[in-house]
Amino acid sequence: MKKVLLSTFLFTLFSQVSFAQNQTTVVTIKNNADAPTINKNIYGHFAEHLGRSIYGGFFVGDTSKIPNTKGVRNDIVKALKELKIPNLRWPGGCFADTYHWKDGIGPQQERPTIVNQWWGGVTEDNSFGTHDFLNMCELLGAEPYLSGNVGSGTVQELADWVQYTNFSGKSPMSDLRKKNGRTEPWKVKFWGIGNEAWGCGGNMTAEYYANEYRKYATFMSDWENTGGITRIASGSNSADYNWTEVLMKNIPINMLGGVGVHHYAVIDWAKKGDGVNFTEDGYFHTMQSALKMEELVTKHSAIMDKYDPEKKVAMIVDEWGAWYEVEKGTNPGFLYQQNTMRDAVLAGATLNIFNNHADRVRMANLAQCVNVLQAVILTDKAKMITTPTYHVMKMYSVHQDAKLLPIDFQSPLYTFNGESLPAVSASASKDKSGLVHISLVNVDAKNKNKIEIDVKDLGVKGFTGTIITSAKLQDYNSFDAPNKIVPTVFKGFENKKGKLEITIPPFSVVVLEGK
Known part of the structure; x- marks a missing residue:
């Protein structure tokens, strides 16, 4: 009798599995x-002063034997142009709220150094600054997205940065820009007002940050450029729906161009797992975390709809991607990880979510572009490779500015x-x-x-x-x-x-x- 029951069970199980597969x-x-248009900026990227993202990644200096244009690697520019990179976020990340932009302008040899307290405790010599980044964006044909310093900066400092980059008339900051070799302004459209204000950007409460945002946004004006600037609030950490609620409730819609959301696909923050040597268990739970993006976007959108039914304010998912333990033998503070087929699947599924929510999600930034986290490009001295994630984003670039079906x-x-x-x-x-x-x-x-x-x-x-x-x-x-x-x-x-x-x-x- 037991043999009959076992045989029946196995036959039923096999039949169910076969049916499921067929x-x-x-x-x-x-x-x-x-239907809405899929904004090309959903396919944006992120470059923080972190590990080998900038130095040894994008920027090798104009004396390098690696072919470059004013210090920026030509092979990376070519690869990203083929990717149709629409925008690039800089200088952070956590680094943004310790970054003082005036340290990175003028003659390189005169720029002060600081210690990058967030990422590896390395010395930052500021040899890659505002001119270098914005000129690189011009080479790439990408819109720059600047993250302003709210954590350790001032309202005046950020207002001056807007004037320095965007004003064509006579002013103290436009005169300084011209003195530093740039006559015409870059006309930067996208501005982040702080980063992760709930954490490394100041450990603020949502109510306190909303007031800080209103203050900073008030003094960030750009009357000269068509459409002005898009001011983006430092958004929630994953499922912190209260953060989005407080911002949408307390910040006037006419001051708010976008609200951020950050979400990383992580198995466990205490034990993130290996980037290459993982089991199916590691794969499944990474994808489980990644696919939570559907729920996050849906619930944050519902909150935004309460206060902004016309959907004037964009959801900006300006940090997303997989986060694993660093590759063995590399600096733990540099966040260097390999990129497998798991990451290709994760990227494709996430981008599908963004496409399908194009009515509200109008910008996103994969973390990060070169040599950090879920990078699309990895370098080793003169060598450069593109990752599976790069190829998925290139395949998906056909959706940029297309009408959603x-x-x-x-x-x-x-x-x-x-x-x-x-x-x-x-x-x-x-x-x-x-x-x-x-x-x-x-x-x-x-x-x-x-x-x-x-x-x-x-x-x-x-x-x-x-x-x-x-x-x-x-x-x-x-x-x-x-x-x-x-x-x-x-x-x-x-x-x-x-x-x-x-x-x-x-x-x-x-x-x-x-x-």
Whole structure:
């Protein structure tokens, strides 16, 4: 009798698993004329004075043998331009609230030094400053996003920085800019008023910071440039919904261009796990933390809607990404980690969330761009490689400034040790030339997923596809094998009478283009 029961149980279990692996997810795409545009700034990046992000990363100095333009690496500029980088946030992060911008202007040899108290206790010589960063943004074709010092700075200091960078007439700060070699202003649009004011930016309460924000914002004026400046409040730490509530309630909408949100995919802050040598347990719980972004964006949006039903204020997710233990043998304060297929899946799923909430999320900044956390570029002296995350963001760049095509589907589940996550992530858009792009992610670490999409009403005749995947979740691009993971042609789909039938492999990211 026991053998019969066991056989029946195993047969039932096998049948359920087989069904789960062979079921088809039906995705409906709506061609909605009222849908929002996916702001290109969702695909922004972040460069803090941290580890080898600036020095040894972006900036090698104009005497370096590494090909550069005024000290900025040419290979990095080329790679980021190919990525269509829309904006870059600087100088922090925690570093921003100890940074005094006047230390980084004028002749380099005359600039004072400070100790970077946040990241490794290294000496910061300020050889990379305002001119260097803003000129680099011009090379990149990217909008600069400057984080102002509220923690240890003054209202006058930040107001002077706005005038220095943006005013073309005669004033003390524009005269100083011209004296330092820049005649025309850069016209910086995006300004962060402090960073993580609840933590390293001053350990403030939400009520206290709201008042500080109002004071700083009052004196940051730019009457000369069309549209003025976008002032961005230091936002919540992940699920701190009270922080968003207090800011939206206490700061007038006409003073508020954006409200930030920071969220990192972390298994456990006390034990973050290895960036490469991880198990499926490590993968599952990292993705569990990353996919919480859907809940965070939804709940913060609901609070913002109470006070701003017209959605004038943008949600700015200006720090996001995976955070692991540093690579063995590297400085713990430099936050250098490798980038595997896990990070590619995480990036694709997160960007789908941002795309689908484009009515409110209008800027985001991956942390960080070069050599820090979930970087898109890694360097080793003269060598440079692009990571799996880079390739996903390049594949997804087709969504920039395209009209969102809202989607509807019920995701199958990826189950591990009794816990479950949505296995399929998706978003879609239609650009100004009429091209339709559908981005799909299979989060499941073991099973392929079948997806069906009705595309008859999208006005396209045929599709092509690109995929990024690899043999193992732990695979990554190294300096010895820089092209181990690169996008390839995806052929795992058929268009049958206006219905796309797609089979997407485990832990992979796909972008389909219809024209």
